[in-house]
Amino acid sequence: MGEFGAYSTADMDSRIKWTRFMARYFEQQQFSWNYWEFNSGFGIYDPSKNTYNTGLVNALMSDAMTAPTPVTFISLYSSNFSNPQADGWKLYNNDASASSTLTINNGKAVVTISSAGTQTWYIQLMRHNTPIEAGKTYRLTFNAASDNNRNISLAFQQSSAPGWFMEVSSSASPKAKKITSLFLHRRVPMPKPISFFPGQQRARSCYTFCY
Numbered sequence: 001m002g003e004f005g006a007y008s009t010a011d012m013d014s015r016i017k018w019t020r021f022m023a024r025y026f027e028q029q030q031f032s033w034n035y036w037e038f039n040s041g042f043g044i045y046d047p048s049k050n051t052y053n054t055g056l057v058n059a060l061m062s063d064a065m066t067a068p069t070p071v072t073f074i075s076l077y078s079s080n081f082s083n084p085q086a087d088g089w090k091l092y093n094n095d096a097s098a099s100s101t102l103t104i105n106n107g108k109a110v111v112t113i114s115s116a117g118t119q120t121w122y123i124q125l126m127r128h129n130t131p132i133e134a135g136k137t138y139r140l141t142f143n144a145a146s147d148n149n150r151n152i153s154l155a156f157q158q159s160s161a162p163g164w165f166m167e168v169s170s171s172a173s174p175k176a177k178k179i180t181s182l183f184l185h186r187r188v189p190m191p192k193p194i195s196f197f198p199g200q201q202r203a204r205s206c207y208t209f210c211y
Helices: 012-028 053-062
Strands: 088-091 098-105 108-116 121-131 137-146 150-156 166-172 179-184 189-195 204-208
Touching: 012 053, 088 098, 098 121, 108 121, 121 204
Parallel strands: none
Antiparallel strands: 088 121, 098 108, 108 204, 121 189, 137 179, 137 204, 150 166, 150 189
């Protein structure tokens, strides 16, 4: 494992917790490691005082891995795309260069792309007005497959400035794949659209979504 370290502008408690976790995790994976660095911004030694930072030294050398913090998730929305209206999801072709259709098949949303357009956002599968709050952590999980290997992006978006604030990209292939992302929302609470961006890349493709 290459160098790792926690910079001195962070608070010491956070530096110790992060350093402890990284050192013990690397050891659990049977990696050797190097700490960056000895006596400067990340350092464990203060040359002006001729003293070691015992909290960081112990985090590196002897502290045990702490138990994970329990997390409880409350479901805000879940869909199996079972109703004819696709559970509020709408497909948008946002440019003349893009063409796609949305169908519902066996509890899945199927987006068939006949012309991908020149930008990913020219085709959007969107569900409006998902309520989220500042200071909360959210987990997005969905299953996706494509008849061609290609990338797919998912975002919570807002149309007004400052625009996007969370986006995750992954790959889709003929075998269905579960994709999960965590993010902390720090801005003002407001309803947000959830948007998939399957456009651009290949001229013809078919996506299957299970949210």
